[in-house]
Amino acid sequence: MNPVPAQAGIGLRLPHHAQVLASRPRAAWLEVHPENYMADESARAELEAISAHYPLSLHAVGLSLGSAEGVDQAHLARLRRLVERLRPALVSDHLSWSTSSGHYLPDLLPLPYTEEALRIVCRNVAQVQDFLGRKILVENPSTYLRFAASVVPEAEFLAAVARTTGCGVVFDVNNIFVSASNQRIAPAQALSDWCRALDAGSVGEIHLAGHARVTVGSGEELRIDDHGDHVCAEVWTLYEKSLAHFGPCPTLIEWDTRLPELPVLLAEAALAQARLDERQRHSYARAV
Amino acid sequence: MHAPSEPALAALQSQMAAALLAVTPEAQQLPPELFAGAHPGAVGLRVHRNTLLGAISNALRMSFSAVDRLVGEEFFDRMAVEYARAMPPRVPQLDEYGSGFAAYIERFPGTENLPYLAELAAFDWQVAALGRLCHASEGGAVLELEGHVRLTFATPLRTHRAAYPVGQLRAAILAEDLETLRAVDLTPGEYRYALWRSDQGVNVRAVSVVSARFLDAALSGADGTAALAAAGEVEQSAAEVVATLAKEILPAGFVRVETIAPQSV
Numbered sequence: 408m409n410p411v412p413a414q415a416g417i418g419l420r421l422p423h424h425a426q427v428l429a430s431r432p433r434a435a436w437l438e439v440h441p442e443n444y445m446a447d448e449s450a451r452a453e454l455e456a457i458s459a460h461y462p463l464s465l466h467a468v469g470l471s472l473g474s475a476e477g478v479d480q481a482h483l484a485r486l487r488r489l490v491e492r493l494r495p496a497l498v499s500d501h502l503s504w505s506t507s508s509g510h511y512l513p514d515l516l517p518l519p520y521t522e523e524a525l526r527i528v529c530r531n532v533a534q535v536q537d538f539l540g541r542k543i544l545v546e547n548p549s550t551y552l553r554f555a556a557s558v559v560p561e562a563e564f565l566a567a568v569a570r571t572t573g574c575g576v577v578f579d580v581n582n583i584f585v586s587a588s589n590q591r592i593a594p595a596q597a598l599s600d601w602c603r604a605l606d607a608g609s610v611g612e613i614h615l616a617g618h619a620r621v622t623v624g625s626g627e628e629l630r631i632d633d634h635g636d637h638v639c640a641e642v643w644t645l646y647e648k649s650l651a652h653f654g655p656c657p658t659l660i661e662w663d664t665r666l667p668e669l670p671v672l673l674a675e676a677a678l679a680q681a682r683l684d685e686r687q688r689h690s691y692a693r694a695v
Numbered sequence: 696m697h698a699p700s701e702p703a704l705a706a707l708q709s710q711m712a713a714a715l716l717a718v719t720p721e722a723q724q725l726p727p728e729l730f731a732g733a734h735p736g737a738v739g740l741r742v743h744r745n746t747l748l749g750a751i752s753n754a755l756r757m758s759f760s761a762v763d764r765l766v767g768e769e770f771f772d773r774m775a776v777e778y779a780r781a782m783p784p785r786v787p788q789l790d791e792y793g794s795g796f797a798a799y800i801e802r803f804p805g806t807e808n809l810p811y812l813a814e815l816a817a818f819d820w821q822v823a824a825l826g827r828l829c830h831a832s833e834g835g836a837v838l839e840l841e842g843h844v845r846l847t848f849a850t851p852l853r854t855h856r857a858a859y860p861v862g863q864l865r866a867a868i869l870a871e872d873l874e875t876l877r878a879v880d881l882t883p884g885e886y887r888y889a890l891w892r893s894d895q896g897v898n899v900r901a902v903s904v905v906s907a908r909f910l911d912a913a914l915s916g917a918d919g920t921a922a923l924a925a926a927g928e929v930e931q932s933a934a935e936v937v938a939t940l941a942k943e944i945l946p947a948g949f950v951r952v953e954t955i956a957p958q959s960v
Contacts, residue, residue, distance in 0.1 A: 442787045442788050442789070443790075445788045446788040446790050446791045446827060447790055447827040448827055448828050448829045449826065449827055449828060449829050449892075450827070452829050468787065469786075469787025469788075473704075474708065475703070475704040475705035475708055476705060476708075479786075481786075482786065482787060485788075504708055505787070507705075507708040507709050507711070507712040508709055508712065509785060510712060510716075510783040510784065510785060511783070511784045511785055511786055511787050512712055512715060512716075512747045512783065512784075513746075513747050513750040513751060513754075513784065513787070513789060514743050514746045514747040514750065516708075516711065516715075516743060517739075517743075518704075519704070519707065521704070523703065523704050524704050527704055550732075550739075551732075551734070551738070551739035551742040551743065552730055552732050552734065552736050552738070552739025552740065553730060553731050553732035553733075554707075554729060554730060554731065555728060555729055555730060555731040556707075556729070557731070589732070589733065589734065590732055590733050591733040623734065623738050623741075624738070625734075625738075627734065629734065629738065629742065631742060
């Protein structure tokens, strides 16, 4: 298992497999959605070949860590088999739910941040970590609605999950920006709240992505986390502040919809790498 | 940390899942007092509904590519969304989702002039499933014929049976070859195909009923004699069976033929 360095990586998607295998582009590490490889033997074989050359992170979307009915044991077993086979440096999923009454709804659905939900998420995260025999990271989601029952701020909720279970955090800066914008909170204020709530050592990975802007019925703007564009200027600014607070972290460029050519993705990762390098220089200068 | 009206999480998730998959505008709503954000809860619910139904449509589109091309994106989305609402996924591996789609669209309103659509979907599904498997250079079925010839079949290899010429249809649709598509004889009948995985992808070859029976028997572990007998059940003489196999199977690319050297005494 190669550790994921505090450098910029890219989300690897199936259409780029052949090119990555053939040209082995400069990317510090790769992240994939394990659900894309559980039933696809052919894609899995390609990923195994690719993973010989890059540190790997498995970023799940199907564990449904917030489901009241618990984690699907069959899915967890499939994830473990993949983890044993690929030996990734990181394994993660989201602070959300997607299964109910035995149905899987392919989205990261929001939780009410209540005591009950906190107990359930902690139970599920602990169960996953016990079953996999390793620590996982949990990502803050983008939100489009807020429950009246929520009594714990999202950042404090995830910080409590991390403290209780020992899990780490995937700190998704784009999600913070999208959620804050949608809830009419100043993004810089939202970032400060997150930085204050999380233990610095709990952040194992930072995510960056682009998002869409749509107008809803009332004429108001909503931001949708579709991972379908370049990282916007405001998110780059929040990222720089995040690095200043948490220090250099493995940083991922995610791009899922309207997937561009591989060089576009790599160029976006280079922009993150430049900021990481700058932060490293700054840290070094302060140390000496 | 406790709101007096806090619903149990299981109940809330069940309510929300039902609202997200509901058809009518009334059933898609949740009580507004559940929400307290800057936007009405219905706005957020709409975003989630679009995301999850879009994800399901796209997953089905990957597995049913010829059906998608034939009916067009908008109509395919309609079929996919209705299917998703009737039979939501049960696992997060969406490439495994859709085993009931072919049957579901068989009498889908608006497809009356496409009697072969469900058959085409079943063929798409078979091709997609095979595409997820790895080509293996070893391990295929081996058959000896009368002690003289050894046949080693490619793996994975499948046969497919349809009431319409779905192989020809699918190839023409995906190639956007309208001329060939119009020329396909759509007379219902018994159409058989061999499908196999190679390093380049999934290969399809139309075969006769004789060859399909021979392949089915070989793939289910029959020996050469039994496979020839199975192929011969379609009332051909033994010589005709062998001639058909020699014409269709031997040059097909999914079988390696070796002559067995006579053993010295």
